[in-house]
Amino acid sequence: MRHLLDTTDFTTKEIDEMISLALDIIEHGDKYAHICEGKKLATLFFEPSTRTRLSFEAAMYELGGHVLGFSEASSSSTSKGESVADTIRIVSNYADIIAMRHPLEGAPRVALTKTLVPLINAGDGGHTHPTQTLTDLLTIYREKGTFDNFTVGLCGDLKYGRTVHSLIKAMCRYNGVRFVLISPEELKVPDYIIKEVLEPCGADYKEVETMEEVMEELDILYMTRVQRERFPSEEEYLKHKDAFILDCEKLKSAKESLTIMHPLPRVNEIAVEVDGDKRAKYFEQALNGKYIRMALILTLLNMKDSEERKENDEYITDTYKCANPRCICNNEPLSHIFRKTDDGSFRCVYCEEKNN
Numbered sequence: 411m412r413h414l415l416d417t418t419d420f421t422t423k424e425i426d427e428m429i430s431l432a433l434d435i436i437e438h439g440d441k442y443a444h445i446c447e448g449k450k451l452a453t454l455f456f457e458p459s460t461r462t463r464l465s466f467e468a469a470m471y472e473l474g475g476h477v478l479g480f481s482e483a484s485s486s487s488t489s490k491g492e493s494v495a496d497t498i499r500i501v502s503n504y505a506d507i508i509a510m511r512h513p514l515e516g517a518p519r520v521a522l523t524k525t526l527v528p529l530i531n532a533g534d535g536g537h538t539h540p541t542q543t544l545t546d547l548l549t550i551y552r553e554k555g556t557f558d559n560f561t562v563g564l565c566g567d568l569k570y571g572r573t574v575h576s577l578i579k580a581m582c583r584y585n586g587v588r589f590v591l592i593s594p595e596e597l598k599v600p601d602y603i604i605k606e607v608l609e610p611c612g613a614d615y616k617e618v619e620t621m622e623e624v625m626e627e628l629d630i631l632y633m634t635r636v637q638r639e640r641f642p643s644e645e646e647y648l649k650h651k652d653a654f655i656l657d658c659e660k661l662k663s664a665k666e667s668l669t670i671m672h673p674l675p676r677v678n679e680i681a682v683e684v685d686g687d688k689r690a691k692y693f694e695q696a697l698n699g700k701y702i703r704m705a706l707i708l709t710l711l712n713m714k715d716s717e718e719r720k721e722n723d724e725y726i727t728d729t730y731k732c733a734n735p736r737c738i739c740n741n742e743p744l745s746h747i748f749r750k751t752d753d754g755s756f757r758c759v760y761c762e763e764k765n766n
């Protein structure tokens with residue numbers, strides 16, 4: 411049985427196959443209309459969502475299947491103190507596949523230890539959001555026809571922006587992708603993304619503080635929201651909330667072939683006037699989310715264990731304490747487990763925070 415917790419759970423070949431499947435679904439939807447008859451998808455959303463939950467549900471309905479679940483933690487037994495592990499153990503008796511979103515980083519990693527059915531991470535705190543990445547890849551492929559040889563500008567809250575973390579992990583596996591990381595100093599990408607993702611794969615990247623200075627270089631501009639819900643204080647959020655606002659004036663120096671993306675929801679980081687620009691593709695991106703999630707459901711329901719995946723990692727338990735207050739292991743009664751990295755340091759298996 412296979413799961414999707416992080417983008418790297420799939421090889422690039424497997425992702426390419428899923429993109430091809432999504433393209434076939436777009437062309438020949440009727441062929442897939444009954445393929446999941448009798449199957450049930452559980453959508454367990456412990457955190458708010460519009461696109462991810464509803465596109466998963468629409469995806470399962472369009473495949474002929476059924477959906478059950480909840481859209482907020484307060485309507486589940488989490489409100490009575492039930493753990494993630496127990497919730498998943500129960501729900502995996504009721505459904506054939508589970509999509510789960512949780513505000514705590516690493517929560518899907520805990521769910522994985524208990525699930526009896528394929529599990530999909532639909533976003534865990536500020537950590538990762540792999541199905542958004544699949545959505546983004548399908549959008550890029552439909553716009554550019556390739557994943558190779560372009561410059562991607564990632565702009566906004568790159569510290570807590572889980573969609574950015576997952577997208578970098580996926581895109582650095584393709585050839586000739588250059589990353590321009592646009593954020594204020596305080597919202598730069600986490601250290602592990604630089605040290606364990608970009609540098610090991612030899613990716614060409616640079617960090618800048620304004621979009622204006624790099625606009626003309628970009629083939630893709632991926633805007634993100636400054637996420638109020640992730641900041642430790644309202645004061646910190648207010649300091650950064652208007653750090654970047656894309657408008658038509660700023661786009662004057664951009665390429666005609668630029669693709670403007672955003673995982674949405676937006677607040678005010680893209681002015682509404684930009685919606686009319688032919689380069690704005692964020693609404694198409696949200697629609698692509700439904701098609702790629704149809705492909706993902708089909709893939710996971712049919713997928714056997716991969717023989718090639720071998721676990722060689724070294725782990726250490728209850729020696730270090732995870733310093734991330736948003737990590738699941740600091741919020742539920744769990745051991746603090748760390749994985750040894752290539753540079754000899756240790757990182758929390760749930761949220762990837764370094765030991766200290």
Ligand code: CP
Pocket residue numbers: 458459460461462463533542673674675
């Ligand atoms: N892009 C995204 O995850 O949107 P929702 O929070 O609405 O699901």
